[in-house]
Amino acid sequence: MGRKENIVPSVQLTISVSSQVHKLLHALAKTGYSARTESAVAEEMVRKGLNADGLLSEIVRKRLNKAGRL
16 A cells, blocks of 8 residues: 655755764664664654654764764
């Protein structure tokens, strides 16, 4: 069954992120918890208020702490 058309018209945005953010989005996509691609993970994070029920932000925080960036 195909995906239903959105009721609300959408607009396409193009953003640029650093390679570190791209690596984090890639790692989150590989977990299978969320979306399958980096752009879909970013979209979901924006849709869910950059929190995604706390889990994605927790993964990002721990990953940044582990890398010594925070």
